[in-house]
Amino acid sequence: MAIVTPENRGLRLVVRYTVLTIIAVIFCFPLVFMIMSSFKPSQQLLTDTGSLRAFLPVGDLSFDNYIEAFARAPIGLFVFNSMFVTGTTVILTLLICSMTAFSFVYLKWRGRGLVLSIILATLIVPFETIVIPLLLLASKLPWLGLHGIEWGWLNSYRVQIIPFVADGLTIFLFVQYFKDLPGELIEAARVEGASWPQIYRRIVMPLSGPVMATAAILKFLAMYNSYLWPLMVVQKEQYRPVMVGLQYFFQLNIAWGEIMAYLSLITVPVLAFYLLLQRAFIASIASTGVKG
Amino acid sequence: MANVVLKDLRKSYGNVDVIKGVDLTINDGEFCVFVGPSGCGKSTLLRMIAGLEDITGGSLAIGDKVVNEVQPKDRGVAMVFQSYAIFPHMTVRENVEFGLTIAKATKAEKEAKVAEAARILQMEHLLDRRPSQLSGGQRQRVAIGRAIVRKPEVFLFDEPLSNLDASLRMDMRMEIGKLHKDLRATMIYVTHDQVEAMTLADKIVVLRDGIVQQIGAPMDLYHHPANLFVAGFIGSPSMNFLDVEVKGRDGDALVVSNGALDPVGVPSTLEATTGTRLKLGIRPQYLRPSTDTQAGKLHGTVTLTERLGSETVVNLRLTDDSALIAALGEDAIFDRGRNVSLSFDPTRAHLFFAE
Ligand SMILES: Nc1ncnc2c1ncn2[C@@H]1O[C@H](COP(=O)(O)OP(=O)(O)OP(=O)(O)O)[C@@H](O)[C@H]1O
Numbered sequence: 107m108a109i110v111t112p113e114n115r116g117l118r119l120v121v122r123y124t125v126l127t128i129i130a131v132i133f134c135f136p137l138v139f140m141i142m143s144s145f146k147p148s149q150q151l152l153t154d155t156g157s158l159r160a161f162l163p164v165g166d167l168s169f170d171n172y173i174e175a176f177a178r179a180p181i182g183l184f185v186f187n188s189m190f191v192t193g194t195t196v197i198l199t200l201l202i203c204s205m206t207a208f209s210f211v212y213l214k215w216r217g218r219g220l221v222l223s224i225i226l227a228t229l230i231v232p233f234e235t236i237v238i239p240l241l242l243l244a245s246k247l248p249w250l251g252l253h254g255i256e257w258g259w260l261n262s263y264r265v266q267i268i269p270f271v272a273d274g275l276t277i278f279l280f281v282q283y284f285k286d287l288p289g290e291l292i293e294a295a296r297v298e299g300a301s302w303p304q305i306y307r308r309i310v311m312p313l314s315g316p317v318m319a320t321a322a323i324l325k326f327l328a329m330y331n332s333y334l335w336p337l338m339v340v341q342k343e344q345y346r347p348v349m350v351g352l353q354y355f356f357q358l359n360i361a362w363g364e365i366m367a368y369l370s371l372i373t374v375p376v377l378a379f380y381l382l383l384q385r386a387f388i389a390s391i392a393s394t395g396v397k398g
Numbered sequence: 399m400a401n402v403v404l405k406d407l408r409k410s411y412g413n414v415d416v417i418k419g420v421d422l423t424i425n426d427g428e429f430c431v432f433v434g435p436s437g438c439g440k441s442t443l444l445r446m447i448a449g450l451e452d453i454t455g456g457s458l459a460i461g462d463k464v465v466n467e468v469q470p471k472d473r474g475v476a477m478v479f480q481s482y483a484i485f486p487h488m489t490v491r492e493n494v495e496f497g498l499t500i501a502k503a504t505k506a507e508k509e510a511k512v513a514e515a516a517r518i519l520q521m522e523h524l525l526d527r528r529p530s531q532l533s534g535g536q537r538q539r540v541a542i543g544r545a546i547v548r549k550p551e552v553f554l555f556d557e558p559l560s561n562l563d564a565s566l567r568m569d570m571r572m573e574i575g576k577l578h579k580d581l582r583a584t585m586i587y588v589t590h591d592q593v594e595a596m597t598l599a600d601k602i603v604v605l606r607d608g609i610v611q612q613i614g615a616p617m618d619l620y621h622h623p624a625n626l627f628v629a630g631f632i633g634s635p636s637m638n639f640l641d642v643e644v645k646g647r648d649g650d651a652l653v654v655s656n657g658a659l660d661p662v663g664v665p666s667t668l669e670a671t672t673g674t675r676l677k678l679g680i681r682p683q684y685l686r687p688s689t690d691t692q693a694g695k696l697h698g699t700v701t702l703t704e705r706l707g708s709e710t711v712v713n714l715r716l717t718d719d720s721a722l723i724a725a726l727g728e729d730a731i732f733d734r735g736r737n738v739s740l741s742f743d744p745t746r747a748h749l750f751f752a753e
Pocket residue numbers: 411414416434435436437438439440441442443590
């Protein structure tokens with residue numbers, strides 16, 4: 107049993123912060139390695155991996171890798187594609203899944219329990235098992251475009267977005283969160299004359315900041331990192347996302363330095379998005395189980 | 399304005415019956431209080447009137463219109479919840495004007511009505527605060543403010559004061575009473591605090607296990623309880639019940655007695671023959687110490703004396719070993735262990751069949 111006294115409190119803090127710092131540093135190592143390596147020529151990069159030099163800005167540093175990476179792949183286009191697909195998917199997912207969860211939690215329709223359990227069951231189905239049927243489906247679906255009805259969704263943004271705008275995990279997150287919202291708030295709004303859409307927009311959504319941040323971050327990461335699906339459905343460079351773009355660097359001789367430069371560049375949007383939502387994300391974790 | 403009429407109203411959850419056929423008419427402008435022990439269905443009944451619970455059977459009419467299938471928002475009711483249920487993401491002003499905003503009222507109209515509600519509830523200075531910056535009593539005011547701005551025909555309160563401390567509860571109780579007089583609206587109020595029930599109500603409905611036990615004015619229920627349950631529920635300290643045996647009939651009175659009670663004729667219309675076992679109910683307030691030990695009707699020993707200032711509550715063990723509580727005058731002094739005799743006015747006693 108640890109006893110806290112004024113004398114050892116400082117010591118305890120030192121120990122605690124030391125441990126936390128070590129853990130944080132360990133988590134940073136891959137990131138530091140990536141960024142440092144992106145400035146080194148491939149030859150030096152490979153020899154450095156054998157020592158701590160891998161994490162240090164030493165030796166022959168330059169922006170050459172970045173320049174060559176830009177020459178080899180249309181990075182701007184790939185980042186734009188990924189950001190567009192990811193951003194649109196995140197927004198649509200938040201909208202659709204929160205509405206779905208709203209209906210499961212607040213609207214009393216017959217069979218909702220069964221439908222919800224079916225949706226939750228999809229959580230344990232790995233994407234790889236359904237990817238082939240999904241591909242066949244996507245290759246045949248109709249789409250009303252500018253030139254009338256087109257058949258097949260391959261090589262487009264929509265094929266990367268629409269299959270992912272509703273998912274069991276996000277619905278589950280919203281359902282759990284809504285169940286914990288005080289029911290009397292909803293009832294008060296109903297008695298005050300609000301319709302269900304008004305309750306959704308004016309009461310439930312404004313109180314859902316934490317769960318929206320959580321769901322947005324999880325969805326963002328999953329979408330931004332997606333590789334298998336875009337690899338299968340997008341052959342045209344015009345719609346290619348960043349992860350698939352990585353294959354441009356795995357040619358005859360693998361250009362590790364350029365790969366590191368490419369990865370450093372495509373990590374920037376992730377960090378930016380994360381920093382944006384970090385506060386809300388931490389608030390949501392901190393508020394779990396503690397009802398104010 | 400509106401009356402509220404319940405006809406054989408029923409509610410079941412699956413095969414659990416919670417409200418088992420309630421018939422009740424609440425007149426326009428009346429203050430009606432539902433009381434009863436925890437779990438008897440008070441909240442359920444109120445929520446059925448609000449439209450927050452489906453009605454399993456019977457009919458509910460507000461203002462002469464059957465509203466069984468009408469959405470809460472279209473019933474013309476406002477509700478104040480036990481937890482206040484004020485929206486945490488809105489300021490006090492936004493909370494109070496919420497119903498008006500939904501109804502698409504103009505800005506000027508909203509401002510005027512909010513100002514009036516704030517004046518009535520003395521919360522002008524709170525309008526721009528957030529709910530998290532308010533005390534319990536202030537939150538309650540906001541909840542009431544939100545209810546009154548829309549000028550609903552029927553107000554519903556579900557134990558609105560139970561989260562407040564004793565003195566604040568008394569203040570708010572008086573304010574709600576005043577509000578009722580000012581607004582002249584129909585109010586339905588759920589509580590298990592019988593002081594609130596007695597002081598606020600025009601009409602009290604005593605519920606037990608989803609069945610109405612008695613409906614009446616507060617003093618009606620106090621003086622003429624319809625059954626043992628109501629007699630025990632209304633009044634504080636609760637009525638004493640003694641097991642007695644009928645010795646015979648004397649005009650319109652039944653003569654009863656037991657080991658601690660000398661035979662006494664109690665006016666009663668019960669059809670009871672000699673030898674029947676009944677319950678004799680006597681309110682603690684109607685017991686008087688007998689100056690002459692012989693003249694008293696009840697005999698026992700003092701076990702505990704509580705001096706409350708305005709009255710002294712004396713616990714006794716009667717000679718037949720049952721317990722009795724007497725609320726005596728402020729200057730009554732009875733030491734523990736002392737033998738006493740108590741008398742009472744038989745016309746203020748009640749006889750009930752044992753349940
Ligand atoms: N959703 C439900 N499913 C099943 N039974 C329920 C449900 N809601 C309430 N009940 C039951 O209905 C009965 C009445 O509940 P209600 O909340 O109306 O009691 P109450 O009189 O308001 O009690 P209290 O004074 O404790 O608030 C209780 O026995 C309760 O268990």
